[in-house]
Amino acid sequence: MSALLQIRDVFVRFRLRGGIFSSVGTIDAVTGVSLDIEEGKTYGIVGESGSGKTTLARAVAGLHHASEGSILYRGQELRDLPEAEFRELRREIVMMFQDPIGSLSPRLTIKSLITEPFRIQGMGDRDLDTEAKRLLTMVGLPAEFAARYPYQISGGQARRVGVARALALDPKLLIADEPTAGLDVSIQGEMLNLLARLQDEMGLAIMIITHNLNVVRHITDTVGIMYMGKLVEEGPTEEVFARPQHPYTLALLAANPEPDPDAQLMRVELSGEPPSILRRPKGCEFHTRCPFVQPRCSTDVPVWTAAGEGAHRCHFPEIWTREEAVAS
């Protein structure tokens, strides 16, 4: 059976603006990403700022144009699909945004906001009061919230409104961009539990975008790590956590330590800052920051290599995994 969503060698390119009528060049925010998301499963995309993770998500949601490659949803090509035809699919592919309050139109009531999908998709003749009540109950908000405005609710509540709105039309694929951003630790879990519950109830596939590896550990089936617009590692979540194959993954794991002062940490410190995507390093693009860099890394581009159940983009996974063994 083929996957619900198949992404193949996708590039997203932006034009850089110069003067009034001129453009001075292009930058590739996403460069040749391929991944599959299975029906009813959760895929976590992890990366730091500038990794292209949000751009990739928006390309899948039809909000950015993919310049190359293909995005197949149930076998249908989404790239270059005219907006009029894409609109039909927007019932099935929905997105949740990073800023919980900022992603709600400020002058609309919560009721109008969560019933907007019906109106946009030509289903405005339904009993919207009932639908609003159903959706609010679904995400655990009191029905009275229908009359409020976005600025009158808290960030956590706004998140739930975002979920209600995304799931209003019973979609198949939910793209969640940093679903826990800005939430306190004690309520992050509520959000993730809600998503997990609704996934079980609705058979939803979820693509979670996050900068925090730990957030996706418990709820994803597969994770992909992005660096400078590329996937550098992918694999079953438990596999990646147990045996990371790419030094960047290890650095991310080490950067989110568990709250234990005695934990034996292998602190992987990356040197310097991420290079500008206007001037990509030659060879392995991670070599400028890699603590285990070898001469070959600055000249040869590593290829996507399958290893175990996952795959990675590193010349020498064996070198630093050995060093790790030495350290611990």
Add this chain to the structure above:
Amino acid sequence: MLSYILRRLGLSAAITVLAVALLFLIIHMIPGDPVSTILGPKASPELRAALEARMGLDRPLPVQIGLFFMNMLRGDLGLDVFSNRPVTQIVLGQVPYTLVLILVSILWSAVLGIALGCYSAVNRNSLGDRLTGVLSVSVIAVPAFVVSLYSLLIFAVKLQWFPAIGAGAPADWGDQLHHLVLPSLAIGLSWVGYIARLVRASMLEVMGEGHIRTARAFGLPERQITYGYALRLAILPTVTVIGVGMGFLLSAAVFTEIVFSRPGLGKLVIDSITTRNYPVVMGSVLVSTLIFVASTTLADIVNAILDPRIRAGK
């Protein structure tokens, strides 16, 4: 920096060309034509034809515009209908009066406005701030010619502290200054309020920013924080507004020159309209447009000098 200035000057040149062309077109499209404006409706066809030929109005429109630009570049805005003197000479003769009036007005109002704005922002919600606030808001939109008339009535006619008419004796600086007081008061008053409000608002915004908190956390003297750090940023929008404000001041100056019978561009235009001296009217409008474009350009360049982010194009 240089590239920014060059780009900005290029834009100004484009605006000027467009403005002149647009002006020309509008004049052509609206009903009424220069010839009957000058000669009156009862002129004979021969006379009309002669004048049209002299003004180049008998040629096709694009040619007219082209000729107009050529002449303008040479500094030739045509001839006065009555005296046959070059319009450029007549208009430029009046420019200094208006320019001095405007510059003096913007200068005193900017200085006072910035000072009041800073005072209000620093002493936020104090009695002085509230008082300044109400006064500023009250004077902001009072039309300049109403202030002109009232100050004429009170200080020139009733109290006779200041002269009511003219710009003063040509060689006597003191007398000229004496004649400048009431007109520049009339034009500048609303700007004091406007600038004070603007500076107060942007000062308050800047004072709330993180870097001011940093400066305080390093114990920098409050004076340095206010004037060296906050005002440095808060002044930026004010500079732009003053640049644009020149346009409004040019308008206000027209009324003030009439009320105080001061020489200047405004008086020239009104006198020329009454005498149907159409080329002089056009010339004056053009020159004031140029003054306006020059002042906004200057304001943007000053802003670029003050703000490194503009220079870098960020």
Add this chain to the structure above:
Amino acid sequence: MTDITLPKPRSELGEIFHHLIRDPLGLAGLIIVTLIVASALFAPWIAPYDPIALNIPDRLQSPNPAHLMGSDQLGRDTFSRVIWGGRVALQVALPTIAGAIAVGLILGMIAGYGPKWLDSLIVLFFDTVRSFPTVMFALAVVALVGPSLNTVILVIMVTSIPTYGRVVRTLTQSLKEAEFITAEKSLGASTARIMGIHIVPNVLGPLAVLAAMDIPTVVGLEAGLSFLGMGVKPPTPSWGSLLNDGYNLIRNTPWLIVAGGIPLILTTLGFTFLGEALRDVVDPKLRGKGGK
């Protein structure tokens, strides 16, 4: 949990009104503006005399019970002319600003939301039109077509378009980048829907503030042009022509100038106060704080 009753939020306009009347400045502005608009609307019933009819025996009177603000050189009652002058002022100001807002809104939204080249073009147009000094430009046009109210309206309207257009453009540009617009797109909202339901309502607030602050400017310009004899034609009463009469008679009687200036100053104060107060209410930064 579901039984909690929350206070019912006020409607948007109700909320604005509520905030306005609690601000002393706003309340003062609202009262003055209401008075001016009402006196202009009901001029025929309020004005004690015909504003045009000559009454030479009563000429150049100082204020007295029969003529509250005195009379002019033709014996016309100044108070009646002031009341009727308000009509002319609003007749000019309202269509001028409505027109400028309409055009500015459309052009500004196209510039802010549309492609970059169109934006550059429209901005160039705005900058060009803005560089005509309004009064000079108006005088040049009047010189050609002769003084009339419609000329005044048209000229001020055209030169005001950039003011509104630029504000709308800036607001649209920042709204376009806002996450909620992206969210609407992800739901499949059409451009028309995004513009109409999500952008326009967020632009109208600041635009209303700008309009309130701009009305006195336009009223002042009309009065100014009429003062120069380039606006309304006599004997139509306008605050500007009243002032012109007063200017010519400044050494005979101060009352005409005083009377002609007062309504202008009141209009200015009223609308500016209202605009300032409205700004505090509309400003989303300040609004957000009220909610917490």
Add this chain to the structure above:
Amino acid sequence: MAVLDIRDLSVSYATPRGALKALRDVTMKVPEGKITGIVGESGCGKSTLISAIIRLMAPNAKVGSGEVRFKGEDLLSRSEAEMRALRGTEISMVFQDPMQTHNPVLTVGRQMIDIQYRDKLSKADKRKRATEMLALVGIPDPQARLNQYPFEFSGGMRQRIAIAMALMAKPSLLIADEPTTALDATLEVQIIKRLRELQDEIGCSILFISHHLGVIAELCDEVVVMYAGEVVESGTVRDVFHNPAHPYTRALLECDPGHIKVRTRNLPTIPGNIPDLVSLPTGCIFADRCDVRYDACGARPVMATASSGHQAACHLIAEKEPA
């Protein structure tokens, strides 16, 4: 001896709804030469606490009672001029948002020279010192970068500059308010490590505020846990994180995603919301969200000693405490 010793500090804000009691009877210490962490979620009063320490409070804030003793002297009774003399010399700060920390229209060098205004050095010497500090925090080519403006630096670099500025006068106390929250995790690691090294070198005490438990565990010696304007627990990091005495600390640790290693469909949470700080509940502030609440919780608990140097404001501890 403690560099900073806060006793029974209460601060409230005047709001239209009434006084918002942001801090209530906060007592805590920052021992000399140690790194003390304050951890807590939004609304716990961390920001109010640090603004009260350096006395840069919002205009509507009011100190109700208490003392802030710095090297034995109460800061709250000092004049504004005396306070200003302390800021940037004895106590300095690093703020949360590196993009907002510096004046955007002045060069970094100018800002670093300005803050040395108290020293009677030549401008060249001040510049040299600024260069040295930039090099110390790991900014390459510091000499040239002094002439650049803040927008020419990345967020991580700007935070390094902020740290360089804060440490320039070799302060006794550095207050760092979530200095790494706005940064990517891999950059956070670098900054934390550098901070630790610099602290060793300069020997100052650090008060480090964070909501990130893992970072606190990694960096700090002591930790203070705050909830809704009160200190609920304090002690060494090891004591508090290994044997949390307060139910809130325990729940918070359980919720931390770094703590949970098994795949689950049901992550732990703390149900409910923080109480309204305008109309406070009587009794324990955490009671209505607490899973071990009992009769005694109707009364407000006092700090009780769980073990030596480890205290928590919970009746359960007080009960166990030997009389």
